[in-house]
Amino acid sequence: MMPRSTLLRTISNAVYLLLFLMFTFQNPIANAASAEREKMLEGAKKEGRLVLYTGMDTDEANQYAREFTKRYPFIKPEIFRSSGESVQTRFLTEHRANVHNADIFQTSIVQVYQLKNTGLLGKYVSEESHAYGEGFKDPQGYWTAFYLIPYVIGYNTRLVSPKDVPSSYEDLLHPKWKGQIALETEEYQWFYHLIEIMGKEKGLAYMKKLAGQNLQLRKGHTLLAQLVAAGEMAMAVVVYSNRVERMKNSGAPIDWVRFKGPTITAINAIAIPEKAPHSNAAKLFVDFVLSKEGQYLLRGLRRIPARSDVFPDPPSLTQGLNLYPARPEGMIENYRETVARFDEIFNRPK
Missing domain, CATH: 3.40.190.10 (Periplasmic binding protein-like II)
Structure with a gap:
């Protein structure tokens, strides 16, 4: 039988080896993510602006703009607010004229998906996307549900x-x-x-x-x-x-x-246009909206958050329900x- 002191040394060495391997393989990933984040922040500081095309109510859009500015005071948000159809019409009219103003496109999934189908959205997989269930985010990374x-x-x-x-x-x-x-x-x-x-x-x-x-x-x-x-x-x-x-x-x-x-369950989604002029600021905004903090704002607005770990107010709005995502594919x-x-x-x- 192995002496107790030898056994403890063996266990200790195994633990150190495990920690070393975890640090060796995970740290490059963490460093890469951190470097990408810093690059995004520096880019957003240079851009200094964010143009939001949204179907939200005016008060709701203004509240999100204010809270976003508190976190990123170096970015000045501007808002164009109308119905989803009108937001889409303006976006497409500008696109045909080779004018690209929108950094964020946030409306019903119907309009968002139509822009995806015509190649007018860019891919962005937010660091918060892991908290959104299948059916409530695009598998190719073009959009994520905002509220339900x-x-x-x-x-x-x-x-x-x-x-x-x-x-x-x-x-x-x-x-x-x-x-x-x-x-x-x-x-x-x-x-x-x-x-x-x-x-x-x-x-x-x-x-x-x-x-x-x-x-x-x-x-x-x-x-x-x-x-x-x-x-x-x-x-x-x-x-x-x-x-x-x-x-x-x-x-x-x-x-x-x-x-x-x-x-x-209908989906209101958020996406970044393929030719967004302030793409770094847009990515920061998407991350903010999809974060716990951003989704908790929806509770106060009596909206139903799309994030799986943030419940609406009251929670009974979704608790016990089998939410069937009304995805646009097919329709x-x-x-x-x-x-x-x-x-x-x-x-x-x-």
Whole structure:
């Protein structure tokens, strides 16, 4: 048997060897990352500017700009804010004129993916991307989810008794709800992805049955939630859970359905244009937005963070839900067919 002193020396030597190997192989990686970060910071200091093209609300965009400036006071942010479609239109108009102003492009994943498909986005894999689940970041590194919008059924708590609250989309087909359900006039993402989940044949058959419920078509999810809360409709097929939660907390008679199955979840994404004039500042901004600090800001704004280790306020907005990422692949390639089918089923003249 090996003497105790010899055994201790052997264990000690093994530990030292392990630490040496860890330092030898990991330190070059850490040094390389640190050097790359320093290079990025020096580049951003020379650029001194960041131009953000965003679909966020103005107050939200301003808050992110302020917090970013606190961390990087040598960068002056500028903001162009509009709807996702308008932001995309301006970006494409400038691109055709060979004008490149945008350093950050942040809108619905639909617009972001369209820019990726036309080769107008650059690759950037943030150091924070490890905290974002599969389906909520581009596998090629062109975009990452910023915040999430789960699509849920909203209902009026005075018109729908607890025993009648639907637990699935199929429950909306009950005869008692005929003429009492609302749907957004351009609910294309929900339409496409629910058919994907159900399977094409079953999905299209379901949509036709749902249309037979004499749905009330209205433009805008905010309006839908307001109409349900006002009692003008018993339910809406798709509302935003975080918006309903705010209304409920203010005393409105409205709530939303927590699905046991997949909850289709729209993605608001952030990306860097391929010809961003201040690319180093843009990378710093993406890192900040995707960091814990950046995602915690969304809690205060009552948005739903996309980062897996930052929960929304309240946490019940995502806890227990099977979030199904409404990725754009497939839908964008089949966009015209999706719109045509949706309109044929739901928007045809009665």
